[in-house]
Amino acid sequence: MSGELLDNAPLELSDLINRVLDKGAVIAGSVTISVGDIDLIQLDLTVVLTAIETARSAERRRRELQGDLNGDVPVLPSG
Amino acid sequence: MATYLYCLRADRAHPPAALSGVDGAIVHAVHGSGLTAWVSEVANKVTPTVDRVKAHDTVCAAALAAGETPLPVRFGQTFPDDASVVSELAARESVLRPRLARIAGCVELRLVVPQDSDSPSEKSTAGTSTLDTMSAGPDTSRGADGPGTAFLKRLARRDRADLARALGCEDVRHAVCSAATSLIVGQKPCESARGISFFPVLVRRAEVDAFRSAVAETLRIKAIPLAVLGPFAPYSFAGDA
Amino acid sequence: MPPIDADDAMREELATQLSVIARTLPDRINADPERVEQGLAKLVLTLIEVVRKVLEHQAVRRMDGGGLSAEEVERLGLALLKLDERMQEMKGAFGLTDEDLQIDLGPLGGLR
Numbered sequence: 001m002s003g004e005l006l007d008n009a010p011l012e013l014s015d016l017i018n019r020v021l022d023k024g025a026v027i028a029g030s031v032t033i034s035v036g037d038i039d040l041i042q043l044d045l046t047v048v049l050t051a052i053e054t055a056r057s058a059e060r061r062r063r064e065l066q067g068d069l070n071g072d073v074p075v076l077p078s079g
Numbered sequence: 080m081a082t083y084l085y086c087l088r089a090d091r092a093h094p095p096a097a098l099s100g101v102d103g104a105i106v107h108a109v110h111g112s113g114l115t116a117w118v119s120e121v122a123n124k125v126t127p128t129v130d131r132v133k134a135h136d137t138v139c140a141a142a143l144a145a146g147e148t149p150l151p152v153r154f155g156q157t158f159p160d161d162a163s164v165v166s167e168l169a170a171r172e173s174v175l176r177p178r179l180a181r182i183a184g185c186v187e188l189r190l191v192v193p194q195d196s197d198s199p200s201e202k203s204t205a206g207t208s209t210l211d212t213m214s215a216g217p218d219t220s221r222g223a224d225g226p227g228t229a230f231l232k233r234l235a236r237r238d239r240a241d242l243a244r245a246l247g248c249e250d251v252r253h254a255v256c257s258a259a260t261s262l263i264v265g266q267k268p269c270e271s272a273r274g275i276s277f278f279p280v281l282v283r284r285a286e287v288d289a290f291r292s293a294v295a296e297t298l299r300i301k302a303i304p305l306a307v308l309g310p311f312a313p314y315s316f317a318g319d320a
Numbered sequence: 321m322p323p324i325d326a327d328d329a330m331r332e333e334l335a336t337q338l339s340v341i342a343r344t345l346p347d348r349i350n351a352d353p354e355r356v357e358q359g360l361a362k363l364v365l366t367l368i369e370v371v372r373k374v375l376e377h378q379a380v381r382r383m384d385g386g387g388l389s390a391e392e393v394e395r396l397g398l399a400l401l402k403l404d405e406r407m408q409e410m411k412g413a414f415g416l417t418d419e420d421l422q423i424d425l426g427p428l429g430g431l432r
């Protein structure tokens with residue numbers, strides 16, 4: 001590996017974590033939350049991520065059709 | 080027990096014998112819908128530790144060396160069993176195939192600048208002062224900020240420190256990528272996290288050395304202390320463009 | 321590759337935060353009555369912290385975008401400031417530190 005630095009090790013560790021923890025395909029996320037041994041909630045990330053992809057494609061198509069450059073950013077509630 | 084997923088591939092390459100992954104489990108392959116997944120058995124929950132993150136990356140590196148470029152998945156994804164991985168491959172085949180096609184024959188290189196470096200790009204204050212004057216929308220010159228505004232500005236300063244570092248990195252990115260345009264299949268904007276600024280490029284396997292040479296010359300001329308890490312399986316190019 | 325626009329960046333961030341939730345949540349909450357409260361508290365506070373970071377980031381983006389009046393910025397900031405103060409109280413009440421809610425990766429880690 002090339003580099004001008006004397007000690008790449010901390011840098012490589014930061015890079016490793018940035019890469020493996022924050023990037024990479026998210027194929028399925030399904031978290032089961034249990035109390036004791038009893039399964040109570042299934043949090044299916046795949047469904048939410050699919051919805052995000054669908055929303056993003058729909059948004060792109062809408063913008064292409066309307067020539068609209070700025071998406072509609074929701075306003076956070078006050079108070 | 081559960082099945083831990085490392086990567087997906089379009090060929091049928093198997094992991095080398097005795098390749099161990101997270102928590103020392105042996106990695107094996109499962110096949111479905113013409114795709115292959117490299118997996119291993121784990122306890123139900125895999126929380127991140129440095130050792131586990133390293134193990135995940137070691138497996139993806141082995142997968143990269145084993146044949147066609149694999150699609151690395153993000154750390155921490157487990158399934159109830161091997162069979163559910165297979166059914167997931169079937170369900171998502173139409174999404175996965177284009178992603179695999181996009182990275183076919185390529186590898187990821189990452190150009191990394193430490194945030195406390197003395198490179199000319201880091202010293203660039205032009206970007207920083209532009210950000211400061213571009214500050215909170217409303218004009219607060221008329222009086223002191225309310226507590227809410229002060230809080231948001233504090234958050235913004237923290238974000239902008241990262242952004243300023245990323246901007247310095249962006250200058251480097253443009254310089255480097257101008258020098259190696261024909262060799263770059265894909266690239267992403269700079270990010271800053273965990274003490275470094277970085278950007279990834281997607282390069283054809285056979286052109287890695289040519290890319291390093293092209294970049295080395297630019298870095299030498301501009302005296303930029305940038306490290307070129309990799310090649311890696313293309314984590315940064317595994318999701319949607 | 322096409323540039324990433326603001327909304328795509330937001331969705332990418334949301335996707336990243338969801339995978340953070342997935343790997344941070346405990347998948348078994350202790351059912352021992354003396355400890356169950358802390359297990360549930362950790363679960364709830366982790367979720368809130370992840371969402372709160374997204375909210376703060378989006379608020380800063382809105383403020384920097386220049387589309388908010390001074391009053392709106394103050395109102396938004398106050399709401400987030402109160403949420404931040406409340407969260408510190410909650411964590412204190414359950415004896416949970418930021419480290420308890422975060423991934424243990426030593427000095428390099430964190431929810432980012």
